[in-house]
Amino acid sequence: MSKTVNISSPSQFTEVLQGSVLVLANFYADSSIPSQQVAPVFEQLSQALSRPKLVTFVKVNTAQQKDIAEAYRVTSPPTFIIFRGGKVVEKVQGADALKLQSAVKKVSEEVQKMGSGEGGASGSGSGSNDANWKGAGLPRGYTDITSQVELRYCELLNVDPDAGSVRALFDTAKPSALSGGKGAAKDWVESDTDEQLLLFLPFQSMLKLHTLQITSLPPNDDDDDDEEVPMRPRTIKLFTNKPHNLGFDEAEDLSATQEFELSEEDWNAEGTANIPLRFVKFQNITSLVLFVVNGDGDGEKTRLDRLRLIGETGEKREMGKLEKIGDEPGE
Structure with missing residues (x-):
């Protein structure tokens, strides 16, 4: 089952931005071939990285949600925007899978840095709100x-x-x-x-x-x-x-x-x-x-x-x- 949230209204989008530390939004158009080409990559990343209240992946149909698209100056789908604390931190335009992966890598690194309770977030595991738990440190340079x-x-x-x-x-x-x-x-x-x-x-x-x-x-x-x-x-x-x-x-x-x-x-x-x-x-x-x-x-x-x-x-x-x-x- 997909973990990606389909945005149906500006109020829902606002609720998602307020309820998750990080949000990665895919502004797409059904008629856009590049949007169709990169959609599977976005879905794979959503499956791998979505975490309740920590990282949320959303899809915004630019034809149906024109107010949201205009608010964030999205004129050419697909456009991917990363939000932290409800604020834009990065924008990727076009169906460049490598650029998207690079941007999402930053999301993954953000997840690793999140401490327990930051932004009211909790981990996705059983019985723990420490999303930053690690059993050992990272080797330098990796x-x-x-x-x-x-x-x-x-x-x-x-x-x-x-x-x-x-x-x-x-x-x-x-x-x-x-x-x-x-x-x-x-x-x-x-x-x-x-x-x-x-x-x-x-x-x-x-x-x-x-x-x-x-x-x-x-x-x-x-x-x-x-x-x-x-x-x-x-x-x-x-x-x-x-x-x-x-x-x-x-x-x-x-x-x-x-x-x-x-x-x-x-x-x-x-x-x-x-x-x-x-x-x-x-x-x-x-x-x-x-x-x-x-x-x-x-x-x-x-x-x-x-x-x-x-x-x-x-x-x-x-x-x-x-x-x-x-x-x-x-x-």
């Missing part, structure tokens, strides 16, 4: 590019259906486990039949990946008496530029782009492991497969609360050629 994950094409294998969905891994809110959130909605994932997990992450753009940050917050034994306590991951294999997810046997046998072992010392006080990657091997990547081979302990399940990708973005990629296991050529 940015958080987690928003480049194409969520609708992600695939997670061997996941416990009673835990959270794959989207929970990329929530910007503080994990409920750090907020005393026992009994809250499960905003983490756990493996199901054994300790292994296979996660396929396609990206919206070509990426240079510098660092992977993994947060894992299994409960203490005495906190979860009625259930088996999951483990943190220990051995992890990464594979780049795969067109689809791997099978478990295939992932076991293939040589990884990088493989690493995590120990207790790798996890900080907030349950996050900061993993530097062999940067030369993670240039110009379009997808990542993360394979949790085993957990650190004697249990039968592993747990992941958050994933964060640090690096640089590059050229936007076409998303139409992604495959799933079992797809036949030409389908």
Whole structure:
């Protein structure tokens, strides 16, 4: 379901500007071919970055909402305007997807900087109003590019259906486990039949990946008496530029782009492991497969609360050629 708000009146537009810290507005026209061309890009960004009361994406039909278009001097659709606190901070004219992405990147960076409670905003995660939670700092010279994950094409294998969905891994809110959130909605994932997990992450753009940050917050034994306590991951294999997810046997046998072992010392006080990657091997990547081979302990399940990708973005990629296991050529 689309997260983009279709503006139907000036009063509604005013309410949105007052109710969200950041607003990105697409002023479009149905008769404009450039508007039609860039609309899917805007929708993908809306799906990836929308946050209740923090970041809102809206569409304004310039023919139907002439007063709004005139108020912001929009004469040539598509025009994209970014508002902060109800004020214009940037305007992008035309169907230039790269310029739009660059502008929206600033939105993403704004989200990362937002403190809890700023502008009355709250996070989109379960039970936390800290939208600026981070398990570890950013390496100097690099940015958080987690928003480049194409969520609708992600695939997670061997996941416990009673835990959270794959989207929970990329929530910007503080994990409920750090907020005393026992009994809250499960905003983490756990493996199901054994300790292994296979996660396929396609990206919206070509990426240079510098660092992977993994947060894992299994409960203490005495906190979860009625259930088996999951483990943190220990051995992890990464594979780049795969067109689809791997099978478990295939992932076991293939040589990884990088493989690493995590120990207790790798996890900080907030349950996050900061993993530097062999940067030369993670240039110009379009997808990542993360394979949790085993957990650190004697249990039968592993747990992941958050994933964060640090690096640089590059050229936007076409998303139409992604495959799933079992797809036949030409389908």
